[in-house]
Amino acid sequence: MEKNKTSGAPGITPDAAAAIARILKVCGHPVRLRLLCAIENKQPCVSDLWQCLDEDQPVVSQHLAVLKRAGIVRSKASGNRRIYSIADPFVKALVASLATARGR
Secondary structure, three states: OOOOOOOOOOOOOHHHHHHHHHHHHHHOOHHHHHHHHHHOOOOOEHHHHHHHHOOOHHHHHHHHHHHHHOOOEEEEEEOOEEEEEEOOHHHHHHHHHHHHHHOO
16 A cells, blocks of 8 residues: 555654754753743843853853754854854744743
């Protein structure tokens, strides 16, 4: 029997599912998820983040580098500081929805 290409999850192709899974895998680390929640709508610098998360600066920097390489966050120079924001619209919506879930 020939497999129907349109069966399965409606509205998502295998390629789209794989791309989303890669993003979720990167975001799924607890420190990275906390970083994304801290970055949401605030555009903090690294020192703000490591103080807010109570993590060592190298740990925060390493996780930010992973998020940046994946295209999930971006940074821009502001004086002698680097300001971080969420670059990926999917991740931005996901993090915003976590605020609703946290209220439960």
